[in-house]
Ligand SMILES: [Zn+2]
């Protein structure tokens with residue numbers, strides 16, 4: 001006999017699918033929601049439904065988007081002539097929150113990883129090529145993570161941009177090798193951004 | 200301007216209300232759900248709705264319950280004459296999963312903590328007194344956590360049971376002082392349970 005009733009089992013199983021949540025944490029979360037914070041459970045259920053129904057992907061920068069116009073692809077951002085390429089949405093948010101950069105973005109939603117079957121197509125690079133071919137961008141700022149795969153991705157991106165005559169920069173490695181961009185504080189990110197170097 | 204659109208903000212806020220989830224983790228979870236595992240997001244939303252609608256509390260043992268009959272208050276458990284008092288649902292599950300105990304339970308849903316306004320009424324002790332007065336129980340096994348508040352609660356429970364002529368035992372302190380019962384492995388719990396002593 002399972003130690004949990006069916007609905008409780010399903011709730012614990014669903015919580016376990018959250019990143020970083022193991023069986024004990026999932027159980028703890030379920031008990032907390034049912035015992036002490038049913039309001040939070042309702043709020044989360046509603047928020048999940050609304051998010052699934054209303055949050056899509058911008059066809060230009062690939063960032064999450066729920067309004068008609070993407071806030072990261074506005075005309076004044078395009079006029080900056082700068083395009084910052086990041087691996088994921090959290091990296092974009094880290095740069096927006098921590099630095100004064102207000103140019104365009106391109107979110108790869110991953111990094112090149114041939115062994116995992118993640119190649120240029122999976123990262124939307126054909127779309128990135130189209131955007132570069134439109135001619136409005138003068139500089140590509142490559143802000144992939146300073147990991148082996150992030151560096152390989154940066155190399156590939158640099159070749160794409162150079163082939164189209166763009167200036168290519170890479171954010172300075174103020175972040176430790178092997179680190180994750182999204183956990184870096186704003187001042188370090190600002191430093192890394194301003195210290196970017198031509199590739 | 201907030202860095203997140205309204206629905207994304209609401210999702211991150213809702214995830215932050217889960218125990219042990221800070222702002223960075225909440226953001227990471229939201230992005231993961233939206234980017235890589237929308238199926239998990241749907242599953243969690245559904246599970247939350249079902250749990251809120253269908254999981255209640257047993258009026259006898261105070262454990263979560265979704266069926267007509269509480270699995271922890273069955274007649275054969277009552278016939279054991281043993282009632283194990285625990286602080287929370289996770290403690291009950293830890294004892295059920297880790298030991299051979301199959302008597303009745305009473306879940307306090309907390310511990311005595313006068314400074315936080317948690318007294319006997321908040322822990323359902325009037326209901327516990329009624330259950331003891333029914334006369335079917337011969338032994339109260341006190342399995343509150345080995346913390347200062349858990350010990351104070353144990354003392355209070357022991358007085359209640361002794362006043363009604365029950366044998367009172369406390370699980371052996373095989374668990375480190377200040378530890379949390381729900382994180383203890385089954386063999387340690389078994390040992391602690393079999394080594395219980397009269398209070
Ligand atoms: Zn966009």
Ligand SMILES: [Zn+2]
Pocket residue numbers: 257258259260261262269270271272
């Ligand atoms: Zn019950």
